[in-house]
Amino acid sequence: xxxxxxxxxxxxxxxxxxxxxxxxxxxxxxxxxxxxxxxxxxxxxxxxxxxxxxxxxxxxxxxxxxxxxxxxxxxxxxxxxxxxxxxxxxxxxxxxxxxxxxxxxxxxxxxxxxxxxxxxxxxxxxxxxxxx
Numbered sequence: 099x100x101x102x103x104x105x106x107x108x109x110x111x112x113x114x115x116x117x118x119x120x121x122x123x124x125x126x127x128x129x130x131x132x133x134x135x136x137x138x139x140x141x142x143x144x145x146x147x148x149x150x151x152x153x154x155x156x157x158x159x160x161x162x163x164x165x166x167x168x169x170x171x172x173x174x175x176x177x178x179x180x181x182x183x184x185x186x187x188x189x190x191x192x193x194x195x196x197x198x199x200x201x202x203x204x205x206x207x208x209x210x211x212x213x214x215x216x217x218x219x220x221x222x223x224x225x226x227x228x229x230x
Contacts, residue, residue, distance in 0.1 A: 102168045109173020145179030
């Protein structure tokens with residue numbers, strides 16, 4: 099178990115660093131932005147695509163051990179974008195015939211996350227205006 103934990107830890111650090119580097123690189127192209135996409139959105143979409151590929155290749159086809167799944171899927175891609183893990187959870191639920199559970203997860207995750215982000219911004223603004 100400790101080996102898998104360390105694999106996730108190392109992969110997560112690498113994935114987060116990769117995300118940071120990609121965002122910085124992609125923002126360099128946004129000086130005169132005239133489009134709807136953002137670097138984070140691109141990373142989420144790319145990470146979800148890679149997660150789907152790795153799921154089929156590593157889990158379904160080669161059945162790699164927990165160490166490699168933890169390093170690459172949970173750690174690296176989870177650090178690169180947690181959206182990829184969310185996407186995989188929804189797709190596995192659909193694959194297992196739990197379409198309603200997948201839809202509930204998607205709707206609650208997206209609406210809930212956006213709502214909580216809005217609430218956090220709103221409350222932080224109120225607090226900061228109150229204290230200073």
